Amino acid sequence: MNLLTEQIQNTFVIHINEERLDAHNSSDLKLEVQKLFESGNLNLLIDMKDVRFIDSSGLGALVSGFKNATSAQGTLKLSSLQPQVKSMFELTRLHRVFEIFPSAADALRT
Amino acid sequence: MENRNIELDIKVPNHTKYLSLVGRIGEDIAKEIDRYLGDRESLAYQLNLVLTEAMTNAIKYGAPDSSDEKVHILINVGENELSIRIYDCGQGFDINEIPAPDFEKLEDRGRGIFLIRSLMDSVKYVKGRKGNVLEMVKQLH
Numbered sequence: 001m002n003l004l005t006e007q008i009q010n011t012f013v014i015h016i017n018e019e020r021l022d023a024h025n026s027s028d029l030k031l032e033v034q035k036l037f038e039s040g041n042l043n044l045l046i047d048m049k050d051v052r053f054i055d056s057s058g059l060g061a062l063v064s065g066f067k068n069a070t071s072a073q074g075t076l077k078l079s080s081l082q083p084q085v086k087s088m089f090e091l092t093r094l095h096r097v098f099e100i101f102p103s104a105a106d107a108l109r110t
Numbered sequence: 111m112e113n114r115n116i117e118l119d120i121k122v123p124n125h126t127k128y129l130s131l132v133g134r135i136g137e138d139i140a141k142e143i144d145r146y147l148g149d150r151e152s153l154a155y156q157l158n159l160v161l162t163e164a165m166t167n168a169i170k171y172g173a174p175d176s177s178d179e180k181v182h183i184l185i186n187v188g189e190n191e192l193s194i195r196i197y198d199c200g201q202g203f204d205i206n207e208i209p210a211p212d213f214e215k216l217e218d219r220g221r222g223i224f225l226i227r228s229l230m231d232s233v234k235y236v237k238g239r240k241g242n243v244l245e246m247v248k249q250l251h
Contacts, residue, residue, distance in 0.1 A: 020129075022133075053162075084151075087155075088159075
């Protein structure tokens with residue numbers, strides 16, 4: 001999976017450079033998030049600008065990351081959700097769980 | 111009257127790397143159905159999603175220890191409805207026993223069948239001696 005992780009101030013930003021987040025590649029994202037929290041990084045942002053499709057496995061990987069964040073007393077924010085992707089969060093009520101921002105810049109300002 | 115029915119018979123290796131190919135076929139079909147009065151962009155996403163979810167199920171639970179097996183998918187677009195059948199040779203499951211996700215609990219898994227049920231008009235899973243089939247139908251009018 002094509003992921004780009006960069007540190008901006010005290011936040012690690014993971015850019016998903018893929019059109020799809022599905023059962024084929026979501027475990028890579030799950031591992032990357034887990035690795036970052038285990039390394040003691042507490043603030044993570046996943047930017048989903050390029051993701052135009054997400055399935056239940058992709059949602060599951062993000063939920064797993066959110067639980068890692070809670071265990072580590074850290075935060076996991078999401079940004080730049082395309083409309084169809086956002087509708088999947090709404091259908092599964094996960095929009096109530098995650099802090100979702102219009103852009104990575106907006107998320108980093110909070 | 112012009113016959114506008116489409117039937118696609120697809121066999122792909124049972125590997126997740128083919129999910130995007132099958133999902134794209136679903137999107138392309140949605141773009142062809144000009145008699146669908148709803149939002150065709152949404153229909154495209156929905157067909158991509160239900161095909162992806164159903165094929166993932168067929169890969170995970172369908173044919174254990176048989177990496178050479180293929181996933182068999184039949185898509186039929188009739189005048190009034192679209193049906194998708196996905197066949198598997200595994201032990202099968204009882205779709206009525208699968209609970210809706212508990213939105214108060216944060217589970218990593220268990221949203222796939224819920225998504226399929228939410229987006230299609232009817233969903234059934236029929237177990238047979240020679241294999242099982244997940245059948246999903248969407249009304250076009």
